Amino acid sequence: MKLFDGGRASNPRRVRIFLAEKGIEVPLETVDMAALGHRSERITALNPLQRLPVLELDDGTVLSESVAICRYFEELHPEPPLFGTGALGKALVEMWQRRVEFHLLFPVAQAFRHIHPAMKGWEVPQIAEWGEANKPKALEFLRLLDGALADRAFIAGDAFSIADITGLVSVELMKPARIAMPQDLDHLARWYHTVAARPSAGA
Amino acid sequence: MKLFDGGRASNPRRVRIFLAEKGIEVPLETVDMAALGHRSERITALNPLQRLPVLELDDGTVLSESVAICRYFEELHPEPPLFGTGALGKALVEMWQRRVEFHLLFPVAQAFRHIHPAMKGWEVPQIAEWGEANKPKALEFLRLLDGALADRAFIAGDAFSIADITGLVSVELMKPARIAMPQDLDHLARWYHTVAARPSAGA
Numbered sequence: 001m002k003l004f005d006g007g008r009a010s011n012p013r014r015v016r017i018f019l020a021e022k023g024i025e026v027p028l029e030t031v032d033m034a035a036l037g038h039r040s041e042r043i044t045a046l047n048p049l050q051r052l053p054v055l056e057l058d059d060g061t062v063l064s065e066s067v068a069i070c071r072y073f074e075e076l077h078p079e080p081p082l083f084g085t086g087a088l089g090k091a092l093v094e095m096w097q098r099r100v101e102f103h104l105l106f107p108v109a110q111a112f113r114h115i116h117p118a119m120k121g122w123e124v125p126q127i128a129e130w131g132e133a134n135k136p137k138a139l140e141f142l143r144l145l146d147g148a149l150a151d152r153a154f155i156a157g158d159a160f161s162i163a164d165i166t167g168l169v170s171v172e173l174m175k176p177a178r179i180a181m182p183q184d185l186d187h188l189a190r191w192y193h194t195v196a197a198r199p200s201a202g203a
Numbered sequence: 204m205k206l207f208d209g210g211r212a213s214n215p216r217r218v219r220i221f222l223a224e225k226g227i228e229v230p231l232e233t234v235d236m237a238a239l240g241h242r243s244e245r246i247t248a249l250n251p252l253q254r255l256p257v258l259e260l261d262d263g264t265v266l267s268e269s270v271a272i273c274r275y276f277e278e279l280h281p282e283p284p285l286f287g288t289g290a291l292g293k294a295l296v297e298m299w300q301r302r303v304e305f306h307l308l309f310p311v312a313q314a315f316r317h318i319h320p321a322m323k324g325w326e327v328p329q330i331a332e333w334g335e336a337n338k339p340k341a342l343e344f345l346r347l348l349d350g351a352l353a354d355r356a357f358i359a360g361d362a363f364s365i366a367d368i369t370g371l372v373s374v375e376l377m378k379p380a381r382i383a384m385p386q387d388l389d390h391l392a393r394w395y396h397t398v399a400a401r402p403s404a405g406a
Contacts, residue, residue: 048347049306061291068298075290087278088264095271103252130333144251 001026003069004043006033006052010105010169011066013203015053017165018070020200022077026055036121067097070162082162089157096156096163103141105170107134112177135179142185149187153194160195168195204229206272207246209236209255213308213372214269216406218256220368221273223403225280229258239324270300273365285365292360299359299366306344308373310337315380338382345388352390356397363398371398 005028006012019026031037031052038052047054047064055063055072063069074083084093113123114131145155145167155163171192174181181189195201208231209215222229234240234255241255250257250267258266258275266272277286287296316326317334348358348370358366374395377384384392398404 049302057291063294063298065298065301068294068301071297072290072294075293087275088260090278091266091271091275094274095266095268098268098271099252125332125336127330127333127336129328130330133328133330 001058002056003028004046004052004054004056005030006038007031009033009052010109010173011051012053013169014066014162014165015069016203017168017200018082018162019073020203021080021082021160021165021198022073024073024077067162080160082160082165084156084159084161093156093161093163097161097166099141100145100155100163100166100170104138104145105166105173107138107141108170108173108177108179110134111138111179112173115178116176135177138174138179139182142182142188146185146188149191154191160198164191164195165200168192168201204261205259206231207249207255207257207259208233209241210234212236212255213312213376214254215256216372217269217365217368218272219406220371220403221285221365222276223406224283224285224363224368224401225276227276227280270365283363285363285368287359287362287364296359296364296366300364300369302344303348303358303366303369303373307341307348308369308376310341310344311373311376311380311382313337314341314382315376318381319379338380341377341382342385345385345391349388349391352394357394363401367394367398371395371404 003015003026005016007030031040031043033052037043039050043052043054044050046056046062049064051064053064053066053069055069057063063072071083074081082093084090111131111134113119114126114134115128120126149155152158154160155167171181206218206229208219210233234243234246236255240246242253246255246257247253249259249265252267254267256267256269256272258272260266266275274286277284285296287293314334314337316322317329317337318331323329352358355361357363358370374384
């Protein structure tokens, strides 16, 4: 198999962190997204949506969507579980993963894509008003997340999960999206430092 | 347990269709979203994000996010499987579910929320330009989906899955979002009529 990786972008990074947490090594081919390599004929043939990462299996089957790729590896290598355990545990990871995706990663990404000058050819049309409208949404969710983290170590409970990986890349996307982290969110700050210090964060 | 249901909206409907496909009956309490019941003190206490549906378990644990609620029931009642089977099957359902959510349900919902006059108090600020920018995104994905359906019965393969439920509610949201279905997508039309004719679609 081969993972077509996209370097620094949030979604490729989510999958690399996930693999590092699992201790799984997959052959990587890095595609230069800054040079729009994800829109090349080769990648378009694998994923017509022109997004990375893409996992190509030995029989030619192609998986796109970061979380689908992660779930594939979770099924093949269940330990350590990163999608939760038991019916309720799995549902709580799914809930928090989606809350973080829709109420943090998504609005931060919209602010980045619709305001940052480097994203002009990526997001057409760039609508600055929409980018700005997403900033308070992200900040509101950070406050809710801070409250949730008051009584537990990780986003979905006492165990590290894929929701923490999504949270980490979301918080780190705030810088290029030019959203300042509020300084009074102590639980979130403690969580961030713990998660960012894991070896997997360097992946 | 009790499911706080939101009536006609797409997400509450996804969960009701899922339960109907599983043959599971759950006590429902319908919240009047037109009267902004999802922003009431009672619902906010259950889900601070003020979204429906919400599942309250007997021990007081609360699950929000439609797909998290569905996954909970999938784990408790695996038959018929609606999240796929085997590592690759589960990954393919996850991939198509996410493709449909991010490239169809999401843009159709954005067009609806940012353009429809009835959504003025729901989406603040309403940005018509952003709503309009989403219409071609949805149409482009419908064309890709039509191609994918050329050689299989359902969105993620030969078996009905949660990706078909998401697809169904997305296509039906196109009407209030005022996006006309292209008339030349024959595979998509065949799929839609098959899925809309299942008894669960009336849920």
